[in-house]
Amino acid sequence: MSVAARCAVFSVLLISAELGIGQPGDSDARAKLVGVWVGYAVEGKGESPDKGPVKVELTITKDTITGIGLKGNERNDLGIGTYTVKLGKAPFELDGDKMTGNPNRKEVWVGIYELNGDTLKWCVARKKRATTFETGGGAFLLILKRQAK
Numbered sequence: 001m002s003v004a005a006r007c008a009v010f011s012v013l014l015i016s017a018e019l020g021i022g023q024p025g026d027s028d029a030r031a032k033l034v035g036v037w038v039g040y041a042v043e044g045k046g047e048s049p050d051k052g053p054v055k056v057e058l059t060i061t062k063d064t065i066t067g068i069g070l071k072g073n074e075r076n077d078l079g080i081g082t083y084t085v086k087l088g089k090a091p092f093e094l095d096g097d098k099m100t101g102n103p104n105r106k107e108v109w110v111g112i113y114e115l116n117g118d119t120l121k122w123c124v125a126r127k128k129r130a131t132t133f134e135t136g137g138g139a140f141l142l143i144l145k146r147q148a149k
Contacts, residue, residue: 039144118146
């Protein structure tokens with residue numbers, strides 16, 4: 001994965017969250033996403049979910065997502081941001097706003113997600129929402145396992 005791609009993945013992980021208001025199932029969606037998740041930005045369709053070029057830890061609360069990059073014993077702070085969840089027809093949407101140093105500027109990331117037990121798949125990109133869970137076209141696929149609630 002190129003340096004630019006890694007930077008983009010790290011930017012995606014700088015997302016934290018506030019769920020959309022008034023959507024059916026918001027409370028359930030929030031409760032299901034809360035926890036500490038560890039996994040990888042994977043290649044392709046995630047055929048090898050337990051390895052990838054970037055290992056990450058996301059801590060999702062009802063209001064935020066905080067990202068940590070993991071490399072050996074190093075833990076690199078990837079930041080925090082806000083998110084919205086849109087339920088309805090699958091795949092569900094999970095979008096994030098990366099907090100930046102400038103309060104008048106934010107990075108918006110659009111994505112889809114799937115939650116199956118303690119496995120979270122999140123495919124996210126800057127400009128165009130993915131329609132399938134696979135890398136390409138600027139999209140990154142994260143496959144994460146819940147470590148704790």
